[in-house]
Amino acid sequence: MIEVKNLTKIFLQKNGEELFAVNDLSFIVQKGEIVVLLGVNGAGKTTCMRMLSTVLKPNSGTATVEGFDILKQSQQVRANLGYLSGDTGLYSRLTARETITYFGRLYDVDEPKIKSRILEMADLLDMHNFLDKKIDLLSTGMKQKVSIARSIVHDPPVMIFDEPTAGLDILTAKNIVNFIHNCKENGKCVLFSTHIMREAERIADRIVMIHEGKILAEGSWDDLRTATQLHDLDDIFIHFVNNSSREVNDESA
Amino acid sequence: MNLHKIMIIYRKEMLDLLRDRRTVITSFVLPVILYPLLMIGFSSMLSRQEHVLEKQEMTIYINNQVMDESSLLIEKELEKLETFQIMEPINLFEKANYLPLVEDNSIQALIEIRDSLSTNGYLVYITTVSYNRSDDKSTLAYEKITNALKNVEFDLVGERLQKIKINREILNAVDIKEENVAPPEKMVGFALGKFLPYLLIILTISGASVIASDLVAGEKERGTLETILVSAARRNELVVGKYLTIITISLLTVLLNLFSMYISFTYILSQAGEVATKLQLPLGNFALILVLMLPLITLFSAILLSISTYSRNIKEAQSYQMPLIFGSIMLSMVSFLPGFELNFGFALIPIVNFSLLIRDIMLSNYNIQYLFLIIGYTILLDIIVIAISIKLFNSESVLFRTAEEKSLKFWGKGKKDIFSTQFVMLVFFILLLGLFYIGGSWQSKDIMSGLIKSEIFIILLPVIFILRISKTNIKSTLRLNKTNPLNFLLALVAAIPALIVVAVLGQLINLVFPISESYVEGMKNLLTASDGGFWYSILVIGVLAGICEETLFRGYIINGFKKLGFWKSIIISGVLFGIFHLDPFRLIPASLLGMWMGYLLLQTNSIFVPMFAHFINNSLTIVITTYGDKIPVLKTLATADIIPYWYIFPAGLIVYLVYLVVEKINPKIEINEL
Numbered sequence: 001m002i003e004v005k006n007l008t009k010i011f012l013q014k015n016g017e018e019l020f021a022v023n024d025l026s027f028i029v030q031k032g033e034i035v036v037l038l039g040v041n042g043a044g045k046t047t048c049m050r051m052l053s054t055v056l057k058p059n060s061g062t063a064t065v066e067g068f069d070i071l072k073q074s075q076q077v078r079a080n081l082g083y084l085s086g087d088t089g090l091y092s093r094l095t096a097r098e099t100i101t102y103f104g105r106l107y108d109v110d111e112p113k114i115k116s117r118i119l120e121m122a123d124l125l126d127m128h129n130f131l132d133k134k135i136d137l138l139s140t141g142m143k144q145k146v147s148i149a150r151s152i153v154h155d156p157p158v159m160i161f162d163e164p165t166a167g168l169d170i171l172t173a174k175n176i177v178n179f180i181h182n183c184k185e186n187g188k189c190v191l192f193s194t195h196i197m198r199e200a201e202r203i204a205d206r207i208v209m210i211h212e213g214k215i216l217a218e219g220s221w222d223d224l225r226t227a228t229q230l231h232d233l234d235d236i237f238i239h240f241v242n243n244s245s246r247e248v249n250d251e252s253a
Numbered sequence: 254m255n256l257h258k259i260m261i262i263y264r265k266e267m268l269d270l271l272r273d274r275r276t277v278i279t280s281f282v283l284p285v286i287l288y289p290l291l292m293i294g295f296s297s298m299l300s301r302q303e304h305v306l307e308k309q310e311m312t313i314y315i316n317n318q319v320m321d322e323s324s325l326l327i328e329k330e331l332e333k334l335e336t337f338q339i340m341e342p343i344n345l346f347e348k349a350n351y352l353p354l355v356e357d358n359s360i361q362a363l364i365e366i367r368d369s370l371s372t373n374g375y376l377v378y379i380t381t382v383s384y385n386r387s388d389d390k391s392t393l394a395y396e397k398i399t400n401a402l403k404n405v406e407f408d409l410v411g412e413r414l415q416k417i418k419i420n421r422e423i424l425n426a427v428d429i430k431e432e433n434v435a436p437p438e439k440m441v442g443f444a445l446g447k448f449l450p451y452l453l454i455i456l457t458i459s460g461a462s463v464i465a466s467d468l469v470a471g472e473k474e475r476g477t478l479e480t481i482l483v484s485a486a487r488r489n490e491l492v493v494g495k496y497l498t499i500i501t502i503s504l505l506t507v508l509l510n511l512f513s514m515y516i517s518f519t520y521i522l523s524q525a526g527e528v529a530t531k532l533q534l535p536l537g538n539f540a541l542i543l544v545l546m547l548p549l550i551t552l553f554s555a556i557l558l559s560i561s562t563y564s565r566n567i568k569e570a571q572s573y574q575m576p577l578i579f580g581s582i583m584l585s586m587v588s589f590l591p592g593f594e595l596n597f598g599f600a601l602i603p604i605v606n607f608s609l610l611i612r613d614i615m616l617s618n619y620n621i622q623y624l625f626l627i628i629g630y631t632i633l634l635d636i637i638v639i640a641i642s643i644k645l646f647n648s649e650s651v652l653f654r655t656a657e658e659k660s661l662k663f664w665g666k667g668k669k670d671i672f673s674t675q676f677v678m679l680v681f682f683i684l685l686l687g688l689f690y691i692g693g694s695w696q697s698k699d700i701m702s703g704l705i706k707s708e709i710f711i712i713l714l715p716v717i718f719i720l721r722i723s724k725t726n727i728k729s730t731l732r733l734n735k736t737n738p739l740n741f742l743l744a745l746v747a748a749i750p751a752l753i754v755v756a757v758l759g760q761l762i763n764l765v766f767p768i769s770e771s772y773v774e775g776m777k778n779l780l781t782a783s784d785g786g787f788w789y790s791i792l793v794i795g796v797l798a799g800i801c802e803e804t805l806f807r808g809y810i811i812n813g814f815k816k817l818g819f820w821k822s823i824i825i826s827g828v829l830f831g832i833f834h835l836d837p838f839r840l841i842p843a844s845l846l847g848m849w850m851g852y853l854l855l856q857t858n859s860i861f862v863p864m865f866a867h868f869i870n871n872s873l874t875i876v877i878t879t880y881g882d883k884i885p886v887l888k889t890l891a892t893a894d895i896i897p898y899w900y901i902f903p904a905g906l907i908v909y910l911v912y913l914v915v916e917k918i919n920p921k922i923e924i925n926e927l
């Protein structure tokens with residue numbers, strides 16, 4: 001389970017001004033649930049997820065992953081977490097199998113378990129025919145599958161995927177989305193980010209819409225449709241964005 | 254920290270690196286083939302050249318003004334020499350017409366035979382041999398000629414003695430026999446000891462730098478760093494794993510280099526014939542040096558790892574490494590300088606300590622206490638730098654610095670780019686290299702004209718060129734501004750006190766790092782070496798250096814650091830000014846003067862004030878060294894070692910007062926207006 005409580009991250013910009021990349025964010029992701037963080041580029045999705053993965057420290061607020069506090073128990077948080085971001089790379093001179101094995105060892109998974117996990121994930125992600133090829137020689141889609149496998153080789157209860165399908169062809173993207181569904185069915189807790197509305201619709205149990213670091217709306221698609229009386233996904237999103245900017249204007253007025 | 258985790262990281266990094274062809278070639282293949290090729294090529298070239306020289310035709314001209322029996326004997330002896338060609342004599346010999354022939358190497362020597370009567374009535378054949386020392390062939394001709402002349406002399410003296418019935422044995426009063434007590438190892442050690450430190454330090458740092466920049470900055474660039482940061486490995490485990498990787502590869506590189514060097518040397522010596530077979534390389538010393546290299550390698554690795562962690566990408570890491578590599582190489586060259594002995598002070602300067610110690614070890618003449626001191630001290634530094642590395646690795650602002658696209662497109666419109674810190678540093682190092690190699694060779698030919706050329710072509714014109722080509726407003730950039738005339742007076746008032754402050758500090762430094770006598774002599778010669786006299790020196794070292802160096806440092810370089818604020822830009826540009834003097838003993842005094850000049854610039858907003866101060870300072874130094882002993886007030890300053898330490902207080906006070914007044918009379922400038 002992920003519990004986010006008043007999480008805030010401030011970056012100091014070049015011109016000396018403060019940027020609230022994540023602003024007082026609170027939400028929960030339950031076991032066996034897929035929650036999608038939905039927002040445009042620069043909304044603060046990556047920053048939020050990086051804080052959950054403990055590589056960034058929040059300025060205020062905190063969060064727990066499987067009950068472990070991201071500030072005080074970062075080591076346990078990372079051990080219980082599979083984290084993948086769409087723009088991370090791989091070691092080009094290692095093979096797919098070596099890569100996954102390396103990360104398995106870093107997560108303290110024992111050797112026989114690593115071997116069986118590799119086979120298991122190769123089945124699900126259709127990777128058998130390139131397991132022993134150097135990463136250098138793989139296509140973008142193949143690389144992303146290796147990335148997924150390496151990030152969850154330790155079979156973590158919580159998974160965070162930051163725009164994992166960005167730049168992929170539809171077949172690979174579909175394969176990955178199916179894989180994530182499979183994870184959910186096995187009782188994992190999944191936080192997934194995207195800026196593509198249709199993808200969010202297809203995969204999400206619940207949506208957390210964020211914009212400029214703040215939550216715009218939260219709920220299942222049905223909840224959101226009922227609340228806005230709109231049908232089209234894009235319209236719903238724009239509705240909430242307009243609402244929030246109106247509020248800001250009201251406040252300043 | 255978990256050793257098992259560290260080993261996992263270490264093994265993966267090693268595997269990854271060993272699969273990189275570039276690493277394998279530069280670290281392993283190159284040393285293995287380079288030395289044998291280099292040495293064999295070099296020695297065969299050398300022996301062939303000697304052979305060739307030996308066989309080459311040499312042309313000489315003999316002007317015999319005596320033409321008696323004995324002088325003809327001299328001529329005949331010279332004609333007998335193989336490969337010698339004697340030019341046809343001409344009737345009207347003019348020496349001045351023939352000397353240029355020797356100078357431009359068209360003939361190898363010019364011999365004049367004249368006679369004179371010695372006091373006891375015998376004829377002395379005065380034989381002048383003009384030759385060109387800077388030409389190998391001519392020098393060889395000279396040696397052959399003197400040998401031949403000695404033979405003739407032997408015969409002639411023998412004849413004369415016979416005539417008066419004296420046995421020539423009588424001449425053997427002192428018989429000189431050469432016996433070199435230096436054991437052969439020691440001679441090899443002496444030669445090797447000079448360049449080995451330099452070589453080892455270059456090897457270590459150049460090998461380690463490539464790997465280090467790849468290990469963290471490279472991971473940032475390729476987007477793999479985040480994947481290991483979110484893994485269950487701890488930050489310190491990652492740092493140590495990577496650290497061990499750099500150490501291993503550098504150690505292997507050094508080992509291979511030394512081994513290959515040793516084998517090649519031994520091979521060459523065994524080929525060199527009888528004398529050389531007795532020469533043995535001091536193997537035990539090689540082993541000791543290898544052990545000694547370990548702490549040095551770990552220190553370099555730690556520093557390079559910190560740099561790599563701090564940098565956003567490989568390119569940035571390399572640009573930060575550049576000053577480190579350059580500085581290390583400069584410091585390592587201390588082993589070439591005579592008169593530098595390892596002492597407590599030098600033992601505390603990284604690299605200098607190793608350079609001197611390795612040299613002493615090769616001479617089998619080292620102090621075991623310094624050995625332990627240096628090792629212990631380096632390990633201490635090591636721990637500090639590794640702690641810094643781990644700290645950097647825990648700092649999110651360092652790990653997630655967003656890469657800014659800053660290119661050096663100063664050929665186009667980008668006006669600000671030529672003042673970026675990176676570009677300014679690049680210019681600085683290029684000019685430093687230019688000064689070292691080109692300026693150095695100019696100045697070794699003729700010090701004064703070399704100085705003039707260096708100041709104009711290496712220091713002044715490049716700046717003007719950069720400003721022109723980037724279409725920068727020269728007047729405002731260089732701050733060719735009018736200023737309160739009082740500032741010049743103040744700079745003048747501060748000149749002698751500033752010189753005293755610097756000199757006293759220099760004396761204090763001298764206590765810890767004694768300056769060798771020969772060095773002081775050389776400095777003095779430079780400052781008094783006025784071929785054209787006192788005023789010429791003032792013009793070159795005072796006026797010209799003042800204008801050119803101020804244009805570079807206070808006109809251009811200081812601008813590269815203005816982002817860092819008033820004091821930091823003054824301090825950094827001052828230190829760069831110190832480094833630019835390419836002289837370890839003047840580093841601190843020159844840096845201090847550079848800072849004073851930088852302060853005058855930024856406070857008065859006119860480059861003319863520091864130019865004037867620079868001129869006064871340099872001129873004062875010339876006045877002191879030339880006339881110091883004659884002017885009573887300057888006498889204490891001229892004899893460097895006896896300035897009483899308390900002078901620093903009144904002198905410092907005056908400088909401080911001047912500082913206050915300068916601050917008072919000049920309008921405050923905002924930092925971002927700098």
Ligand SMILES: Nc1ncnc2c1ncn2[C@@H]1O[C@H](COP(=O)(O)OP(=O)(O)O)[C@@H](O)[C@H]1O
Nearest residue numbers: 011021040041042043044045046047048653655
């Ligand atoms: N390391 C950083 N330093 C400064 N600003 C940052 C940094 N990382 C992200 N930002 C800024 O924070 C905001 C949110 O970025 P991000 O979380 O990457 O958005 P998203 O992933 O939703 O596209 C953006 O305006 C971005 O420019």
Ligand SMILES: [Mg+2]
Nearest residue numbers: 045046162163
């Ligand atoms: Mg993002």
